[in-house]
Amino acid sequence: DADVTQTPRNRITKTGKRIMLECSQTKGHDRMYWYRQDPGLGLRLIYYSFDVKDINKGEISDGYSVSRQAQAKFSLSLESAIPNQTALYFCASARGGRVEDTQYFGPGTRLTVL
């Protein structure tokens, strides 16, 4: 199974602060994703990337930016955090080349914006 790690696991911050959530995977996967989970809403896609030169917006990208620093690293930034960005954030990765390749999720980052 893919080893997908996320840091930090939990973060409390204040409105207006810049926050970066980091994701790394050790299996050489090409595809990486950021999802957001809110209670009662399931997970929604923020951004995805097929390789370091390919970044695409998802359903709810407003207020977020991403950086694919390397094949293994995909960071999510909140330039100026606001309270309605309080949520559980998941990174996922998948091997490229086959549509059916399973997405493996990291443990999640719980972000609270006060």
Next chain:
Amino acid sequence: AQTVTQSQPEMSVQEAETVTLSCTYDTSESNYYLFWYKQPPSRQMILVIRQEAYKQQNATENRFSVNFQKAAKSFSLKISDSQLGDTAMYFCAFMKQDSNSGYALNFGKGTSLLVTP
């Protein structure tokens, strides 16, 4: 856009019994994939089972099986011989076979399953 509906926000089942979680979806695609993910209290997202839409045969993984009705756009999950460790939130998810969608997962809102002794 695809929508995934899980109509049961919460369910409970006794240990060793069988439970079925419902999922319906709306799409105009003919080729796609469907998934059930489990999220226990640890919050880790764990793949339970996957179904390719072009396959008639229902997927099975040990105690977990699906009833895939393509015409009805229904994809239910059956858990047999329920165990306490099955207590979790279960998410149904849809994936288009289309690179323009990023092969991203489109999730339902989830069903919280409680297995009681």
